Amino acid sequence: MNLKIYNYLTRKKEPFKPIKKGSVGFYACGPTVYDYAHIGNLRTYVFEDVLKRVLEVSGFKVKEIMNITDIEDKIIAGAKKAGKNIDDFSKPYKKAFFEDLNKLNIKKSWKYPEATKHIPEMVKMAEKLLQKKIAYQAKDGIYFNISKFKSYGQLANPKPSDRKDFVIWKYAKKGEPFWKSPFGPGRPGWHLECSAMSMRYLGASFDIHAGGVDLLFPHHENEIAQSEGATGKRFVKYFVEGEHLLVDGNKMSKSLGNVFTLRDLACRGFNPIAFRYLALSANYRSRLNFTWESLEAAQVALDRLYEFIFSLHQNSSFSSRLTLPRNSGGSDASQKIKSFGLNFQKAIFDDLNTTKALAVIWQLIKDYNKSASRRTQKYAPKEVLSALYGFDEILGLGFKNLKAKSPSEIALKLLKERERARKTRDFKKADRIRERIRRLGWQVNDTPTGSNLNPVTSHD
Ligand SMILES: [Zn+2]
Structure with missing residues (x-):
């Protein structure tokens, strides 16, 4: 059986055929480490994980790259606010990102390149674009000239008013981190980071580029422009994008207070894998409306x-x-x-x-x-x-992990988690955990000396 996948370049479901027989080059846009990943990001990572697993089960050797964007406007702003340098500021979020992947049973990627460790590759690409006169120098940085790249818009087909030259290298501003380059000190633009890092490990042309639909434009469009502008070769064969996650029917936003992380879910007594189940319950190309009730059902x-x-x-x-x-x-x-x-x-x-x-x-x-x-x-x-x-x-979903455990072991572990929740007077969480224990076949008894478990009998 052959995998069919929806390709945003053609807007069609196509049979998957790799460029090189037997192996797949796969690039997924990773996190910008200025905050914890929210459940919308995590939904995208789950679908990318499923895609990788399907390719592996099909016998392909999958070279999957997920980048870490560790230099970007939001990181600089966050670090400044926290009074830290960018490394110290982003470190805990980087760590949390890997913890999240682990908790969601997301298989490890081949590599996780960090932007700050690949500045020479980015500088080289910018130089090439300057040489070819596809890029030009302006007052505040180097810009990509979209009129010099005829197939601009091939992926997202943006409105004429949205088609704008974009920055690939920003000149250093006072108090901001910078790197030296032949065209002046500064830092890479976000789009350039992904172009340079994907091509560094996967070559000028590779099979799959994945992300969330919100990255389609301008991010992925601009990546194509830079890469194909520099090499003259087709950058990516399949662009695969996951749909949005909504919360209670709304887009997630800080002002609505509906931006949730995996930590928020665990705090309410949910198993992170329940979120994975919820993500799988909707097709990756349809919108998923997250509610606490839907998570409970999952x-x-x-x-x-x-x-x-x-x-x-x-x-x-x-x-x-x-x-x-x-x-x-x-x-x-x-x-x-x-x-x-x-x-x-x-x-x-x-x-x-x-x-x-x-x-x-x-x-x-x-x-x-x-x-x-x-x-x-x-x-x-x-x-x-x-x-x-x-x-x-x-x-x-971790079926095999259950082999080593018995329901009573899991119930005991949950009981301890429930005790902790009760100590902090988080009774909602405690109740939810009691229900989970019950579904494993155990009844919680609270006594003055502590809680214990009894098997659920048919009378209960
Ligand atoms: Zn990217």
């Missing part, structure tokens, strides 16, 4: 999935001890698992339709539960488990 769904996997574990270890009759795991059920697998693959390979892929999992679970009352067509728990593990190679 948490419940995730807990049910985990519970199902725990029960498969119990049943599969049981069957190996007891040697159940051979008709368990009969060929009818195996055949069914195969067809669920095929449907899952079809969904994912059709422009990463994770909504459908999750639906296939729920259909499988439903059919499994129904089959328990059937005499024939019984599923072998082990076979179902291995199918789910296969799906999770792409979804990354």
Whole structure:
């Protein structure tokens, strides 16, 4: 089966065919480290992770780069306000960014180049554009002359009034960090950073450039202009962009107070993977409306999935001890698992339709539960488990991590988290955690000497 992906260059779903057989060059715009990543950024990183996983499962060697923008206007302004140098200012956000990726089961990229460590490459590119007279010197910096690049607008097709020359190198202002260059001290423009770093590791032409739709214009358009202007070669084959995340139907903004980070979610007692589940529940090219209710629903769904996997574990270890009759795991059920697998693959390979892929999992679970009352067509728990593990190679919901743990271990860990929440009188969070514990099959008892767990009985 071949992956089809929506390419913003052609505005069509296209079969994915890499430039070089067997390997994929993949560049994703990373964070500007002046603040914590918000859930809109994280949604984009999750979809890029799914794309990378699909390519890897398809047998490609994926060279994925995610840059770290550590010099930019917002960083300079933030550092100034905090009275720090830019390194000290951005360091905690950089660290937090990697923690977020980890908590969301996002696989490590090949490289995470930092802009401040690639200034020579950026200077070289600016020099080339000056030599070719596609760029010119102005009072405050070096600018790209879009009238000298005939195919400007090929990606985003912006309105004529939005087509403007843009800065590629800003001359140093008093009190701002700067680097030396043949055309005067200054710092790179944001667009130039991505052009130079992607080409440094992936060459003049590579396969996939990903980001959020808000980067389509001017960021990605300008990257194309700089790169193709400098090399005369096609920069990127597929531009893949993830849609916006809204909060309660609105765009996230500081003034509305609806900019949330992964920390905010954890503070309310949610598992970060519940956010990953929520992101996967909508196709990456449709808008996702985040509400606390939708996150709650995602948490419940995730807990049910985990519970199902725990029960498969119990049943599969049981069957190996007891040697159940051979008709368990009969060929009818195996055949069914195969067809669920095929449907899952079809969904994912059709422009990463994770909504459908999750639906296939729920259909499988439903059919499994129904089959328990059937005499024939019984599923072998082990076979179902291995199918789910296969799906999770792409979804990354942490199914395999459950193998090492038991529901009671997870419940105990959650109980401690709940105790901490109660100590800080965060009762909303404590209640949410109690519900999660309950879904694992345990009832919390609060006593004067502390809390303990009892198995949920049918009377509860
Ligand atoms: Zn970028």
